[in-house]
Amino acid sequence: MNNALLALAGAIVAVAGTLLAPILSQRLLARVQTEQFERQQRAADAQWLREQRVEEVEKRRACYVTANSGYRRYRIELMKYLWLVHKGEATTQARADLEETRLSMHTAFAEAQMVASDTVLRELDAMTTTLAGAYSRTLHLEDGNPHPGWAFEEIQAELLQLGDRWRDMRGLMRADLGVDPGPAGS
Template identity: 85%
Template structure:
């Protein structure tokens, strides 16, 4: 009888194991698949976040390029116009060119207000104020009604000083993009 009981016990354990395995196996498989799905979901989420960050940086970079170009172009055109005022050779075409670059600068500034960092916006705001002041003083000078203390030379000096300020602004833009600011005198 001892062997019979052992054989019966082994048979019961074997049958029970087979029955339990058929119940536990799908559960374990489901758990493994759920964990695998969660890992894939986390990886996909992380990839999406990386792609969004790259797209955001690219958008800011394009904005900074446009702003930098627009502001520089307006400054150069303003310096050319100031020189024409000084030589008394202002033309309607020169005034139209100045206005076109001014509007391009304002468009670039409007775009920057939507995507630029606070540090870059502070620099652009200051640059805008300085350029607007030089613009209005230049127009008053052209009309023969200069503001006291703002002769041709003083306006020109202010516009030339903006070149140094450009280096600071460029460094802030590059730092915001995670790029080495580069040499200060480049």
């Protein structure tokens, strides 16, 4: 009887294993597929994040190029106009050129306000304030009503000093983009 019970128990286990094998293998396959899908999803998410970072850096780079160009051009145009005012040769065309570059700089600044890092934005704010002050004093000088202590030489010196400050700002922009800021004062 022991052999018969043993055989019956073996048969029950074999039948149960045969019946349960497809269910267990289906669950195991579903778990493997779920894990594989989750791995693919994590990889896709990581790829998307990398692409977003690259896109963000490209936006900031383009913004910094525009700001760099706009601010430099405005500073140069303002220096040129200041010189014309000093010589008494300022024309409406020179004033129009100055206004065009000033508006261009303000457009670059508006774009930078949306994408620049806080560090770069603080420096751009300071540069904008300094340029606005030099612009105002230049116009007062042209009108023959200069601010006390702000003659041609002082305004010119301030605009020349902005060149040194600009190199520092360029270093901040490069560092923000992950590029070596280069030697100081170069």
